[in-house]
Structures are given as C-alpha cells and as structure tokens.
Amino acid sequence: MAPFSIATWNINSVRLRIGIVEDFLREYEPDVLCLQEIKCQNDQFPAKAFKKLGYEHHAVHGQKGYHGVATVSKHPLRDVSSTDYCGKGDTRHVHTHIDTSSGPIGLHNFYVPAGGDIPDPDKNEKFAHKLDFLDEMKRLKAVQSSVPQVLVGDLNIAPLETDVWSHKQLLKVVSHTPIETEGMHEIMQLGGWSDVMRQHFPPEDKLFTWWSYRSPNWDESDKGRRLDHVWTAPELAAKLVDVSVLREARGWVKPSDHVPVIARFAL
Template sequence: MSDTLTIVTWNINSIRARIDLFGMMTKKLRPDVVLLQETRVTDGSFPLKTMHRRGFKHTALNGRGGHHGVAILSKVPLDDVRIDIIGGIDQSRHVSAVVDWGGPARLHSLYVPSGGDEPDVETNEKFRQKLEFVDGMLEWGQSAVGERAIVAGDFNIAPYPSDVWSHRQLLDVISHTPAETDRLENVRASQGWVDVVRRDRPEPQEVYTWWSYRNKTWPGSNRGRRLDHIWASPSLADSVREIDVLREARGWEKASDHVPVVARIER
C-alpha cells in the first residue's frame, strides 16, 4: 500500500456533462480521493455506478441540482460524513468525511458562493450572501481547524495580488474585492489554516486555477485567477506535500472553467 494519499479538488461544473473529463483527470493524476464542487445533480442522480467502476466505492454527497452540489469520492473508506450549513446559507455547499491516513483526517469539500456581478450588498443579494458565508466560516472554522483536516474547494475568492492577472484592474471585480479578500484572509490567518499552495508557491509567483469562458484567447492572454484552494490545519500541514495544478485541463474539449488542484498527504 502506498504511503501517500493523493487528493484532488475540482469544480467540475456539472458531473454529468463532464463525466468523460473526470475519467481523463483520474487517468492523469490517479487520485485516491476527489473533492468536487458544482456537481449540479441531486444525490439520487449522481452517477455512482460509473464512479464505482472507476474504483471510487466510497462516497459522500450533498447535491440539489442547479449550480450547487458538492461531493467526496474515495478509493479508501470514508467515515463520519457530515453536512454543515455555513453562514445560514443552505445551498448544498459543504460535505466532509474522515479518512484514516496516519490517523483520522477530516476532508472538507467546500463551495463558496460566487457572488454575482456587482460588488454592492445593497443592490446584489448574491454578493451579500457571499460575504455572509465567509463571515460564517469564522465560527465554523474554529471547530474544523481543531482536527487534522483539509478544507479544499472553490472558494470563489482570489486573495493575493498574484492570484489574479491584474491586481489593480480587478480590485472592483467580484472575487478580488477587499471586502472578500480581507474576510477570507482573516478566516485563514486567525484560525491558523495553512494555504499549502501558497506555502509551496509563494508570492509573487502567479498561480491560477480558473480562466473565464469569456476569455476566447486562452491560454495566450492567461487572464486567470486562483479561486480554488487547499487549506490544511496546523496538525496536518507538515504531512501535505507535492502541490500541483493541472493547468492543461482547461484546454480539454468542453472543459470546466476551473482546473483540478492536487495535494498529496504522507502517512
């Protein structure tokens, strides 16, 4: 048995529409556990038979269709599945489960609201909900960080200047406004979460995980953002190694606008 657990987080932007791309990703990365966001299916419609055939026999689902839904698919047993409602936003945005890897470790798949288009809480209900969700992470995370844990997923926030193609031009664009970035960094820093991607690829190195469908010249212009994250609790962070971003997945036919992010956990 391997001494390394390979974890992938990916906003797949519809599991049914991209079931073949899921297969391409697993052949490329050979993950043991996959954390998905924006599955866009109810739990009863999730393609479990296909996942079982690919070796992912253990699952934790929280789906309702639309632009929501999260999942954990695993080749190793999952225990103590939980679904949390964060910030009072009940939209199938969280699921977690425990794996036994050098001791129990809880894996969270998290999908923060996108926030719509206008960064004004008075005129944009979606943006107000997004800020409420991130504020809710403060209380929620106090408990989560106390375990050996990974929180990963589409946070829909690019917190640092080199997480976006232009810090100056995007300060008023949702995902990089100070109202979002300051809140998210407060959650991370105040609780002690380790952003393992930035630990291993520190500023000012550019790291992107999302490229808009509106960017028709991708990858030439490379106008990306780092919206997908992997945080580790202090008790687990030293065991997290080999961070990678599967950038090539953005160029696959009928790709998601997000790409998989990989971390490997040593026993």
C-alpha cells in the same frame, strides 16, 4: 509508500463532464477527489462510473440544477455531515473523516457563493450572501476534536495580488475586492489554517486555477484567477510533499472553467 493525495475540482456539471473526470482519475489516481458544482441531485450522481475506477466511497450533497458538492474516495468515508450555511438550503458543503496510516483527518469540501457582479452588499443580494457565508466560515477550526482538518474547494476568492492577472484592474471586481480578501484572511487566521498551495508555489509567483469561458484565447491571454484552494492544519502542512495545478485541463474537450488541483501529503 506513495503520498496520500487529495484533489479538488469545480467540475461545472459532473454528468456533462464525466468523461474528462474519468480520464483524470485514470491518469492521476488521487486517493480522494472533491468536486464542486456537480449540478445534480444525489440519485442522479454517476456513482457507477466512480466505482468502476475504484472510488467506491461517496459523500454526495446535491440539488437539482445548481451548486452541489461530492467527495469520492478509494478509502472509507465516515461521519459524513453537511452544514447549511446562511440557512438558504443550498448544497455548498460536505464534511467527512478519513482514516490514514498517520491517523484520522477531517475533510471539508466547499463551494462558496460567487457573489454576482456588483461588489456592494446593499445593491447586490448575492454579494451580501457571499459576505454572510464568509462570516459563518470564521468558526471553522483547522483542528477539531484533536483531528487535523483539510479544507478544499472553489472558494471564489483570489486573495493575493499574484492570484489574479491584474491586481489593479480587479480590485473592484468580485472575487478580489478588499472586503472579500480580508474576510478570507480572517477565516484563515482565526481557524489556524495553512494555505498549502502557496506553501508549494512562492507567493510572488502568479498562480491561477480558473479562466473565464468568455475568453476564447484563454491560454494566450492568461487572464486567470486562483479561486480554488487547499488549506490544512499546520501539522498536515508540515507533511506536504507537493501540489499540482493541472492548467492543461482547461484545454480539454468540453472543459470546466476551473482546473484540478492535487495536494500530496506524506501520511
């Protein structure tokens, strides 16, 4: 039996980049794809394109021009819900249940606020919002009502020294500051989450999922960060087969600045 695969990708406008999304789905055929920053309202989501490729089940939580998350699946999605973190009305989260041959799993799809440029909550409202968002995420449990959970998405934090191109140079840069990385570790510890990307790729190895648009020679300079994550309940982590980070996608035509991550499980 083929592994059950879950992909996550900050697409930075699904309508603008539907072509490369279709190419990705044709080649890699994940069971489920979680998208962030879809940047469209629900009725503007290109549902027909996904259905043509066999992804008939959609959980879309969008808004005009900003943010937005969507989970598309070959398998039925049930109990779809979303949480309005920090009560700002932003569409940054959607949760679903999926029935697998090993039983149901829950799937969280997140787009955590980037946090602006100044890592000081007193001077930067966006950074304060990000920290508040992380505080609210500390309630999330890896097992809810006896159902093991998966949490994926653009979490906008690179927690390990090897998740950034230069730990020393980025210590005071939003996404790698101690207050953010410690907040992420606390979410994981309190919730009982396993970082399955770092289960597959040794923590001492550099691992990136994002390269800035501002870097014209992104591949050569390789100043990346690991901002996209896959966490699971321990019982699902024990069933991990492998993880792929599609670095080459950063060089596709009209790319996102993030690349897809695919986690495969023996379910």
